[in-house]
Amino acid sequence: MTIKKRFLISYIGGIAIACLSLFSIISIVFYVTTGKVPTPSSLYKTFTQQRSLSPEEELAYIKLRNIAKSDPDQLLEPTGELKEMIQTFEKEALGVVVRKEATIAYYSQDLVEKSLIVHFPQFDANNIETRGTIDNAGRLYRYMKFDFYFSDQVPGSLLVLKKENNFLEFMTKWGVLVIVTIVLVALGGLFFLNHLLKKTIIQPLEKLGVGMSEISNGYLETSVDRPVKQTAMEVKQLTDDFEKMREALLHSTEEQGKLENNRKELVASISHDLKTPITSIIGYVEGLLDGVADSPEKRDKYLQTIHTKALSLNDLIEELFLYSKLDAAAIPFHFERINLNEFLKHIIEEFQLQETQVSIQLSTQGTMVSNVLADRMQLNRVFINLLQNSLKFKAHNRPLSIQIAISETSERVEVRVSDNGQGISAEQLPFVFDHFYRGEEARPTNTGGSGLGLAIVKQIIDMHKGQVLIESELHQGTTVTILLKKA
DSSP: OOHHHHHHHHHHHHHHHHHHHHHHHHHHHHHHHHSSOOOHHHHHHHHHHSSOOOHHHHHHHHHHHHHHHHOGGGGTSOOHHHHHHHHHHHHTTEEEEEEETTEEEEEOTTSOHHHHHHHOOOOOTTOOOOEEEEEETTEEEEEEEEEEEOTTSOEEEEEEEEEOOHHHHHHHHHHHHHHHHHHHHHHHHHHHHHHHHIIIIIHHHHHHHHHHHHHHTTOTTOOOOOOOTTSOHHHHHHHHHHHHHHHHHHHHHHHHHHHHHHHHHHHHHHHHHHHHHHHHHHHHHHHHHTTOOOSHHHHHHHHHHHHHHHHHHHHHHHHHHHHHHHHTTOSOOOEEEEEHHHHHHHHHHHHHHHOTTOEEEEEESTTOOOEEEEEHHHHHHHHHHHHHHHHHTOOTTSOOEEEEEEEEOSSEEEEEEEEOSSOOOTTTGGGTTSTTOOSOTTOOOTTOOOSOHHHHHHHHHHHTTOEEEEEEETTTEEEEEEEEEBO
16 A cells, blocks of 8 residues: 555544544433433533523523413513513513413514414423423524413413524534535645645655666666655655765766776786786797707896796786785785884885995985884885886986985875986876886886886875875976875
């Protein structure tokens, strides 16, 4: 069953239960007090009969009843003191009617004689039913009746009438219409609430359902319309959460596509970089097998080349393995407090032991002590990669010179590694941190680079919550800036 039908049934059921409960309570109370099954007419008669008399009604009824008992004939034509008494009662909104047999002998001016004749209650010598309600020309009157005999033993009746209030009269005449009107208004309110429910809950949920169907069919670009202002807060929140989920799925799908493209490029790059040294190795081995190297010198040269290519291939595989583990966050980082000045001095000393022709200078701001929180082994790899990168791409017409400068701010330590090497063109600069990027379209390997050095540097610094920046000018040199948080 739909939510719309459930709400509609609950509305109708609530109204019906309330009405039935009220009717049941009234019926039970009436049955307990009267012993009769209630009907609209019996309820009304009971209400009027059990209502207490006003002082004016009680006084008029007692005086006129006493006259009817002692001297009933003077009621036929009231004169003198009796007439003044009746007029006094009439001024107090009471009516007086005297009947002799079927003839109305006297009635107050506001009453209609013909209607009195038609609706006059029956004669009862025992005066058992002395109260009731009478209709006179469409207006309701509450009466008190006293039946007696005139001096000639002709039955007579005395009525003292009090006009009912407007509300009771109105309900008696128009009660059915009022009830029908109330029912129609209730139904109208029901349909209005149903329309409001449909507009603020059902339709937004239906739109969400359409959006979910679109997503299940793979159309993540289709957004859900913003709900109207009157929409229920929960539905608005659900719509917002759904839209965030759709955007997250769209972003995830786009990222997945990019990762897939990167994976394809990575496989192609690996294939290219592995094939080149392997092809060279195969060529030189075949040359040895075919006897092309017919002298010891040539054989030594071939073997030396094979060894160099194999070492290059081994370095490529190691860097590729490291890059993959860093990309998958499979390498644990052990952070510790490191004095960056002493750390870099140690790296420079080790590097210059192998590359004695390279000039490396370390400079700091005054006597500051720059401490960072870092993984010693991985940070060592970062600076070794930068130094080796400068060495691989040094200028051919001048000695390599590297300057390392340390500075700090209130929150960070900045390390600038500058060289006077070949430099990088402005077109190639945005791509230097991509894996397997070397800057040349043909991607030669004569420099010994794998194209993963700067990509690995960026990954390691990212794991340190740091930042890597690069500046370069072709044929002038390159500056790499490392930003690390202070310990």
